[in-house]
Amino acid sequence: MKRDEYIRILSELAGPLGPFGTIEYSDKKTNDWYDTFDTDSIDVLIDLLLNPPSKKELGYEIPEYFDVELDDALVSIGKKFFAIFLEKIKVLIELKHLRVTIIYILGGIGHQEGLGVLSGFIENSNDLTDDEIFGLIDSLGRIGGIKAEEKLEQMKIMYSDQNDILKQIEIWLKNIKNKDK
Known part of the structure; x- marks a missing residue:
């Protein structure tokens, strides 16, 4: 997955549920995405932390919510690949x-x-x-x-x-x- 795909998914997760959405569905969608993370995902997520997406990259999304979703994704990947993640985050x-x-x-x-x-x-x-x-x-x-x-x-x-x-x-x-x- 490339940077723009991560931005798109994080923006969707940060967006409103919509009239037919539920918290449970949103949580499941989020956890399903976290399950796809591999060690390469660490670099993409850290890059998004270091180089936040521009307003153009985010589209309509409110950056504050994007940041919350990014932080949660970083926590999730940190739990999944702690040793590798810790080494990469320590330099920051x-x-x-x-x-x-x-x-x-x-x-x-x-x-x-x-x-x-x-x-x-x-x-x-x-x-x-x-x-x-x-x-x-x-x-x-x-x-x-x-x-x-x-x-x-x-x-x-x-x-x-x-x-x-x-x-x-x-x-x-x-x-x-x-x-x-």
Whole structure:
């Protein structure tokens, strides 16, 4: 499949259901497409992340919805081919405009090995935006486990003077502990 085919499918998935569509049908259509992914799909999807389609390529579609579908497709392919995907996505963490997306995707995949990349963001936390900080908290919480819990505790100390961040950390720590019971 080529870039234009991926754009077309993602645009269709991002579009309205129509008068006869259902959420169930849309979900099935989406999952059926995800099932066709192979390792070559990783490069096409990452290319779409790096080089978003132009308005001309998108046609009538609203770019915000396209981005949501692309993020979901990246999460899906990341789950399917995690090791290969992680190696390719790791090189993108230096691109500041993609950090929130990468954080979201790794949390969505939920693989423990994604914690290594997320930990790198925490270690270099001086220039994190609020969206990145809250994204990290969410992703660590979604991945869960002892290492994620340790990173959340570390963030608790780092942001001890910021109540809104601390509240979010506490919510995820409680959630992780309840999951482990």
